[in-house]
Amino acid sequence: MSDSGVPTITLNNGVTIPGIGLGTWQSPADQVTQAVAFAIKEAGYRHIDCAWAYGNEKAVGEGIRASGVPRSEIFITSKLWSTWHSRVEECLDQTLENLGTDYLDLYLIHWPVPLNPKGNHPLFPTLPSGKRDVDQEWDLKDTWRQMEAVSVKGKVKSIGVSNFSEAKLEEILPTATVKPVVDQIELHVYNPQHKLLEYLKSKGIVAQAYSPLGSSNSPLLKDETIAEIAKKHGVEPADVLLGYLLLKDIVILPKSVTPARIASNLTGAVSASNKLDATDIEQLDGLAANGKQKRFITPPWPVDLGFENWPKLA
Numbered sequence: 251m252s253d254s255g256v257p258t259i260t261l262n263n264g265v266t267i268p269g270i271g272l273g274t275w276q277s278p279a280d281q282v283t284q285a286v287a288f289a290i291k292e293a294g295y296r297h298i299d300c301a302w303a304y305g306n307e308k309a310v311g312e313g314i315r316a317s318g319v320p321r322s323e324i325f326i327t328s329k330l331w332s333t334w335h336s337r338v339e340e341c342l343d344q345t346l347e348n349l350g351t352d353y354l355d356l357y358l359i360h361w362p363v364p365l366n367p368k369g370n371h372p373l374f375p376t377l378p379s380g381k382r383d384v385d386q387e388w389d390l391k392d393t394w395r396q397m398e399a400v401s402v403k404g405k406v407k408s409i410g411v412s413n414f415s416e417a418k419l420e421e422i423l424p425t426a427t428v429k430p431v432v433d434q435i436e437l438h439v440y441n442p443q444h445k446l447l448e449y450l451k452s453k454g455i456v457a458q459a460y461s462p463l464g465s466s467n468s469p470l471l472k473d474e475t476i477a478e479i480a481k482k483h484g485v486e487p488a489d490v491l492l493g494y495l496l497l498k499d500i501v502i503l504p505k506s507v508t509p510a511r512i513a514s515n516l517t518g519a520v521s522a523s524n525k526l527d528a529t530d531i532e533q534l535d536g537l538a539a540n541g542k543q544k545r546f547i548t549p550p551w552p553v554d555l556g557f558e559n560w561p562k563l564a
């Protein structure tokens with residue numbers, strides 16, 4: 251546990267990760283520097299979740315430096331974008347330069363979907379049909395081999411995956427020489443992914459929850475059950491959503507550029523994780539199965555990702 255009361259979790263390679271990280275997706279570049287500096291300097295965050303595809307890594311790096319906290323005390327994650335599966339080190343080098351650091355604590359494959367690196371768009375290449383231009387020839391196992399190579403070189407301390415179902419993990423695990431330490435997936439009370447969590451546990455892979463609050467304009471913050479549980483414990487709905495995940499040893503990555511929320515998400519998550527009782531947890535565990543199952547992040551990949559409850563794509 252850190253000074254701020256945030257629990258740390260030990261990964262399968264012995265590295266420890268702070269259980270709460272600041273999300274940075276959709277954080278505008280002109281706001282994220284201040285948000286990151288505030289989070290680290292004032293609110294006690296020691297973990298920042300970034301991605302090449304978010305287009306704001308330079309501004310995030312400025313925020314990390316502006317905090318005045320040494321690099322060695324901050325856990326930085328970034329992600330390999332889909333158009334770079336065949337060029338892992340090149341994408342990583344861009345991220346390192348953007349962030350102004352010479353190593354990452356954790357590097358993830360952002361999606362198990364290799365996109366055409368020579369397509370008609372640097373992030374989202376499409377075919378004439380309008381469908382995403384997937385690189386059908388590329389083997390995910392080769393992406394993982396390149397991830398292993400950058401970790402052996404020391405450019406990243408740990409490697410993991412994101413948006414991997416059990417089926418996608420089974421594509422890489424049999425030939426992996428370095429095991430993924432985490433799988434970063436959409437996890438919240440409306441998308442609890444109980445089966446996948448069991449599988450990850452059985453493999454020693456830590457789950458990281460993205461969109462733990464339900465992303466932008468979240469209906470979760472207005473859910474009646476959440477409001478009742480929050481009232482019962484004298485906390486905010488956001489605290490219940492975050493605390494519920496944290497107490498399950500899931501790493502949570504709430505995003506905010508609003509200083510008051512950045513601060514309360516950390517203190518509130520820790521406090522709620524200690525207050526929620528067995529009845530609350532049972533109720534929260536069952537919300538999705540009782541008719542509220544919903545995903546908020548569903549890019550239209552024209553491939554089967556192997557997830558339960560993934561919307562049927564054209």
Ligand SMILES: NC(=O)c1ccc[n+]([C@@H]2O[C@H](COP(=O)([O-])OP(=O)(O)OC[C@H]3O[C@@H](n4cnc5c(N)ncnc54)[C@H](OP(=O)(O)O)[C@@H]3O)[C@@H](O)[C@H]2O)c1
Binds near residue numbers: 505
């Ligand atoms: N691996 C992936 O594919 C993937 C996908 C999605 C997200 N992620 C990661 O996970 C992070 C979190 O997910 P997310 O950004 O989708 O959503 P989120 O953290 O669930 O929700 C963020 C939204 O909630 C608002 N908010 C934050 N704290 C609040 C509070 N206490 N009360 C009310 N509203 C609050 C934020 O507004 P303000 O900022 O205006 O305060 C923002 O609109 C991302 O930023 C990213 O780092 C990864």
